[in-house]
Structure formats: C-alpha cells, structure tokens
Amino acid sequence: xxxxxxxxxxxxxxxxxxxxxxxxxxxxxxxxxxxxxxxxxxxxxxxxxxxxxxxxxxxxxxxxxxxxxxxxxxxxxxxxxxxxxxxxxxxxxxxxxxxxxxxxxxxxxxxxxxxxxxxxxxxxxxxxxxxxxxxxxxxxxxxxxxxxxxxxxxxxxxxxxxxxxxxxxxxxxxxxxxxxxxxxxxxxxxxxxxxxxxxxxxxxxxxxxxxxxxxxxxxxxxxxxxxxxxxxxxxxxxxxxxxxxxxxxxxxxxxxxxxxxxxxxxxxxxxxxxxxxxxxxxxxxxxxxxxxxxxxxxxxxxxx
Amino acid sequence: xxxxxxxxxxxxxxxxxxxxxxxxxxxxxxxxxxxxxxxxxxxxxxxxxxxxxxxxxxxxxxxxxxxxxxxxxxxxxxxxxxxxxxxxxxxxxxxxxxxxxxxxxxxxxxxxxxxxxxxxxxxxxxxxxxxxxxxxxxxxxxxxxxxxxxxxxxxxxxxxxxxxxxxxxxxxxxxxxxxxxxxxxxxxxxxxxxxxxxxxxxxxxxxxxxxxxxxxxxxxxxxxxxxxxxxxxxxxxxxxxxxxxxxxxxxxxxxxxxxxxxxxxxxxxxxxxxxxxxxxxxxxxxxxxxxxxxxxxxxxxxxxxxxxxxxxxx
Numbered sequence: 001x002x003x004x005x006x007x008x009x010x011x012x013x014x015x016x017x018x019x020x021x022x023x024x025x026x027x028x029x030x031x032x033x034x035x036x037x038x039x040x041x042x043x044x045x046x047x048x049x050x051x052x053x054x055x056x057x058x059x060x061x062x063x064x065x066x067x068x069x070x071x072x073x074x075x076x077x078x079x080x081x082x083x084x085x086x087x088x089x090x091x092x093x094x095x096x097x098x099x100x101x102x103x104x105x106x107x108x109x110x111x112x113x114x115x116x117x118x119x120x121x122x123x124x125x126x127x128x129x130x131x132x133x134x135x136x137x138x139x140x141x142x143x144x145x146x147x148x149x150x151x152x153x154x155x156x157x158x159x160x161x162x163x164x165x166x167x168x169x170x171x172x173x174x175x176x177x178x179x180x181x182x183x184x185x186x187x188x189x190x191x192x193x194x195x196x197x198x199x200x201x202x203x204x205x206x207x208x209x210x211x212x213x214x215x216x217x218x219x220x221x222x223x224x225x226x227x228x229x230x231x232x233x234x235x236x237x238x239x240x241x242x243x244x245x246x247x248x249x250x251x252x253x254x255x256x257x258x259x260x261x262x263x264x265x266x267x268x269x270x271x272x273x274x275x276x277x278x279x280x281x282x283x284x285x286x287x288x289x290x291x292x293x294x295x296x297x298x299x300x301x302x303x304x
Numbered sequence: 305x306x307x308x309x310x311x312x313x314x315x316x317x318x319x320x321x322x323x324x325x326x327x328x329x330x331x332x333x334x335x336x337x338x339x340x341x342x343x344x345x346x347x348x349x350x351x352x353x354x355x356x357x358x359x360x361x362x363x364x365x366x367x368x369x370x371x372x373x374x375x376x377x378x379x380x381x382x383x384x385x386x387x388x389x390x391x392x393x394x395x396x397x398x399x400x401x402x403x404x405x406x407x408x409x410x411x412x413x414x415x416x417x418x419x420x421x422x423x424x425x426x427x428x429x430x431x432x433x434x435x436x437x438x439x440x441x442x443x444x445x446x447x448x449x450x451x452x453x454x455x456x457x458x459x460x461x462x463x464x465x466x467x468x469x470x471x472x473x474x475x476x477x478x479x480x481x482x483x484x485x486x487x488x489x490x491x492x493x494x495x496x497x498x499x500x501x502x503x504x505x506x507x508x509x510x511x512x513x514x515x516x517x518x519x520x521x522x523x524x525x526x527x528x529x530x531x532x533x534x535x536x537x538x539x540x541x542x543x544x545x546x547x548x549x550x551x552x553x554x555x556x557x558x559x560x561x562x563x564x565x566x567x568x569x570x571x572x573x574x575x576x577x578x579x580x581x582x583x584x585x586x587x588x589x590x591x592x593x594x595x596x597x598x599x600x601x602x603x604x605x606x607x608x609x610x611x612x613x614x615x616x617x618x
Contacts, residue, residue, distance in 0.1 A: 051422065051423075097603055097607065101603075101606065101607045101610055101611075102610055103603065103606045103607065103610075104560055104561075104606075106367065106369075106422045107550065107554070107560055107602065107603075107606055108603060108606070110369075110546070110547055110550065110599070110602065111547075111551070111599040111600065111601075111602035111603035111606075112599060112603060113547075113599060114544075114547055114595040114596055114597075114598055114599020114600070114602070115596050115599040115600050115603070117592060117595050117596060117599070118592050118593055118595060118596020118597075118599070119596070121590065121592040121593075121596075126590070230426070230430055233423070233426070237423075243419075243420055243423045244420055273438065275434075275437055275438040275441065275442070276434065276438045277434070278430050278431075278433065278434030278437070278438070279430070279431050279434035279435055279438055280434075281430060281434075282427045282428065282429070282430030282431035282434060283427075283431055285423070285426075285427040285430075286413060286419070286424065286427040286428065286431070289417070289419045289423065289424075289427075290413070290417045290419065293417050293418045293419065294417065296418075297418070
C-alpha cells in the first residue's frame, strides 16, 4: 500500500512538475479530510458485511445544521458539536431500518439515500448556504510544528478506531459478524447490538466530516457529499477491506484514501478532465476486486 | 389464491386509492391525456424493472445497480449513430446490442470474477454513467427520424405505441418463460438454493450471466424508447432508475433474497410509481420529492413484507 502510494507519487511527479510542490500536496491533503473521516465509518460498516450509501447525504445534512447554527451565531464549539449529533441521529435511523427491520443494507441505504436527499433539499429550500462565518477555523487551520492541526485530529480518530478493532470486544464482534453472521450469533456475539453500533459509528463519523466540511469550505449546497459514498467504498477496498465483511485494515483505509486522492489529483494534472473522475473511481474499484479474486482463485487451483 | 395474485390485487387497490387521492387533490387529473402520459413514462421504467426483477429473482444477492448508467450510455450511443447517418434500424440494433453487452459484462464480473453483485454493479454503474457524462461533456445529443418519432410518440387509441408493442409483449414473454420453459424452474431454484440448483445440474453461472445480459438488453431497449420519444439523448436520462426499478420490483413482491415472486405485480407497481411521480409533477413540486417518496416506498415496502401479518417472511 505504502509502495503503491510512493509509486503513484513518483509517476505523477515525473509526468507533471507541478505535482510534487508543497501547494499541490497541501491541496491533496486538504481534499482528503472529509473522505478520511467518512471512509473510516465505511470501513466499520464493511467489516460487519454491510454497506452504507447514505454517508454523503448524512454529511450534507450534518453540515447544513452546523452552518445554520453558525448563521444564527451559536457559539462555535456548540455548532460544531451539532455535526456529530445529527450524524448519530441519522445513523440511528439507518441502523433501525437495517437491524430492527432486517432489511438488506443495500436496499435500506439506497432508499434512505433518496429520503435524505429530499430532506437536504427541503432544509436548503433550493438555496445555498454560503459565506458562513469563519469561526470553525481553529478546527483545521492552526499548525503545530508546521503541521496543520487537522492532521493530529485525524490521526487521533484513526488510532481510536484501530484501538477499537484491536483491543475491544466490539471490534472483535464486528469482524466476527462480517466473517460469519449466523455462527457468531451462536457463539454468543450480540449481533444486533454490534451491527447497530457499526451504523451509528458510520453516521457519527459522517456527521463529524460535516463539521469539518463547514470548517474548510464555509458553504453547503445540494451536491455536497454527492460522490463521497462511492469514494469511501473505493478507498476502503483499496486499503484491503473485504466487501463481504470480516476483514478490514484501518491503516490501509487511510492509505487507500491518500492513494485515491493522489490518483485523482494526478490524473487532473496530466490533463484528464475531472469529468472522468467517476469512471476512474468505478474502474479502480472493479480492477482491485477482480485482481484480488483472480489471485484467490489461482491460489485455490494451486492448492489442489 | 397464490401470493402473486394477492400481491397484484393489493397493488391495484393501492393504486386506486392513490388515483382517488390525486383526483381530489388535483382537479383535472383525470383526462385521457393523463392516462397516455402515465403509460408513456411507464414504458422506460417497466422495461428496466423487468430486468431488475429477473436479476433479483435469481438470488445470490442479485441486484443490478447499473441500469441507470446503461440507459444513459445506450441512449447517447443510439443518438450518435443516428447523427452519423446509419439509419434508425441500425441505431436501434446498436443500442440494444450495447445494452446486452454491458449487462453481460456485469454477469462476468459477478459469476466469473466472483465480485458481489451490489459492488460489481455499483462500480460498473458508475463507470457507465460516468462515461455518458465524460464522453459528451454533459451535453445532450440530438437524433430523431420520422418513423422513430412514430415509435416514440405514436398512439394506439390512448395507449402509447411503445407500451402496447414493447412492454406488454416483453412481460408476456417473461411470464411465459417463467411458467412454461425450464428457464422458470431454473431461475426459481437458483434463487431458492444455489448449491442445490448447481447439484441438480443447472448451469448456475450461465443462467445468472444471461439474466444480467437480459437486464442490460432491456435497459438498451428502454434507451431506444427514450431517444425515440424525446428526439434526443441526455447523458443523465437514466438517473435514479436503479432506485426506481428496485422499488418497483420489491413493491411488486419479488423477494430481495430471490426465489419467489412474479413479473405481473412489478408491472402494476410501475404503474403505481409512475402515477405517483406524475401526481408530484402535476402538483408542481421539485423532482427531488419523487426521489424522496420512492426511497421511502422502497424502505416501507421491505419493512411491510416483514412486519405485516400474512406478509412474506424473509
């Protein structure tokens, strides 16, 4: 993974002199912030063998509430806190439908995606929130030893998630459920509670991403977060998460996000129009999975 | 009474309630022109829904999230072929063939490369829809022709020609295939228990690949209707079709786990959904409300299956 990131960096810096400049790398890093947070949630959901297509709209709705709160001069820390709160609420709705209703995650989150899209439209009333006050800057801008504070916040989130997977029963349950749902139920894993926790975590993280989005861009519009769900799936899978559950890598996801954003940025710099982004993301996802499965099949044949 | 008949009657009752509500809320809703317009919009969704239903019916997590992208891409290709002057018949053939090819590609991703259907078609759907936008820069392509227009806009009585000539035969053919040929039991067996189906000698991989191909082919046909009707192809014409077709299929009683359901109730569900969309449009509400309502219906219909007594347990 690290090698892939380095390889992509080298290729693009050879192709474009602009690529390896501080300005450009800062752009890449800045563009990765929300995706890093949202992908962490997607990784958890993938671990339990689920999927969450609502993360982008959840992020948008959360950032709407943060933005609105800032407009009516709610103190910055309280306004920022609204993001995770809204996120966890929407995560609870998703979890309710999937866990209480035993609805397949793809069906539930595709339907809720439509519902949440209409919600954000109703909230925005067809307008944009723009030119929001710059009071959330302390979240992203100050530098510690020359490194933006946001890097430390992201690192803290990732270390926390890594710790949960590594040392808490919840992490073990998540992976067990993704590996074998029925078997883990029999083994005494509280499957429903653990799944609920996974979707709550995904909503929470999307909500946190919403607060960071407002801090960085100071606007909210209809298309906010519209492509982030696929991007998060691509990044998690690039990072080694299995789409059928039971296997994830938290560090891998972080590298997956960075590699994905490097690729996107690099393609733009070597002259591929940004309209091709979707195509590249889709092809990348399919290519990774196809090579992975082909390797597995070959190993199976060899074993015989 | 079979489960399919119950479902069909339930949907018809639901539809009548909706029509009554629309008639009260929107004076002037009941006109021959409304019937025509509902059926006209229904064709595209009905064709796509038929493919979606067959794919879901075959189980194994079967789902086709790429249908919207296939419709967009096929429509554009058809219009482009018309523009370079190949004639309508060639353009139609190209659109249908491309649809089938894109669908078969999904089938290969799922059966040969072993990628779970939802991720495989989510990815390919992004590729197809992305190509449609990227190749055109988002601009529509014009393309029409005399007899294409008559296919797209012609009427038989108050029924649009394409609904009578494409939708009804396609559904009749699918129903007959499911009932009278080995394909029917094969598909149901595949959806019910894949391992058992394979052990009884059913070529499971091939059947499933063909079903994804059929879904793509029907999406290509839907693109033909859209292009013939509008006289041009927009790169986002297929947007939201995956949501709508899945809603119609599940509302129409196709079990999301596969193995049970028929094709007639999904057609009734299409008419219901399009009437609802038409109502929202006539009420001058933003189209985003159509997306919201249909999303809600999708969730509600799956929840209802689980919680309403006598409904199917999954």
